[in-house]
Amino acid sequence: MNQAQTLPPRGFKHWWLKWRFHLNILLILIPLAFMPKYFADMRLFRGEGGLGEHLQADIPVGRWSVSLAEMRDAAPEQDGPAGYFKIFNLALCAECQEGVKAIYLRIGKPRSLRAAGSIGFGSPYRMLTSLPIPQRTQPDAHIWITLEGWDGQMYQASVPLAEASPATAAWLAKQGGKP
Template identity: 65%
Template sequence: MSKAVTAPPASALSRFWHKWRFHINILLLLVPLGFMPKYFADASLFRGDSGLGERDIGTVQVGPWSLQLAELRNEAPRPDGPAGHMKSFNAALCQACIDEVKATYLRIGKPRSLRAAGVIFFGTPYRMGATLPIPERTKADAELWITLEGWDGSMHQASIPLSQASPATVAWLAQRGAK
């Protein structure tokens, strides 16, 4: 019977790898586990299991209809390249007005006409989303205007103060004004 003789690893890197490879592999498994709570919280938010968004604004009455409005994330607007800074909102129409509302729009400042009504909400009436551009010169006392267009051609508008809709955006605007 012959004995197999194994030679020790030649380089320092090879010795390090042979000694620590098990521990490094365990680390590769454990590091992603640290990010799992954030992943599951985001998945729950996007599925709608934890409500419309991180910060519920409340019910807004727009003419004969109403909708539930929420900020997707309770944070300052995010930069989106040449488009500027954007803020995401979610909405859900009331049960009675789902069949009557054709389109829902969101805008900072009063719209001049339906053609300038703002960004349109997309998705199902139970969970619609819109990404609103925040203009550079937005005042802290600005208003968020919601426009609902009915299938019968009617148009109803309502506004809420931006400070009520997104305090994080108002704080961000105040910080940018101080620069």
């Protein structure tokens, strides 16, 4: 009898038949490793986890007060050629939602309402905005909050960037004014 006929078949088919069960178990276990982050994100998006990181509560802006928090405690993320952005959440106080038309965020004091910055969108209890972070910004810069009232008036307040987002201030210090 030929010895080649008695050896078990080798190759991909043999390997697949032997390991397919184990590979299927991996396909179930790998997504489970990402579940804690997913559930933490869902808590944050539903509002159960608060507004976010480094909450700056009750910032007086005109006759209203605003709470500001960064979405994640991380450096700004690059969004292609548009540059670097940081996501912030805003919330008006429960008693002061009447009379506010729009809320804007910007690094550096805006010259006018036309240059007020990125607009917050969403409900008054949880607004989201994606704030552009220029690379040449100094780490001691301020985030300016601009409220536009239905009466046409503009109200402003500022928060130090290092308090609102320490990771962004550290990232800017590391950049060192690079273009």
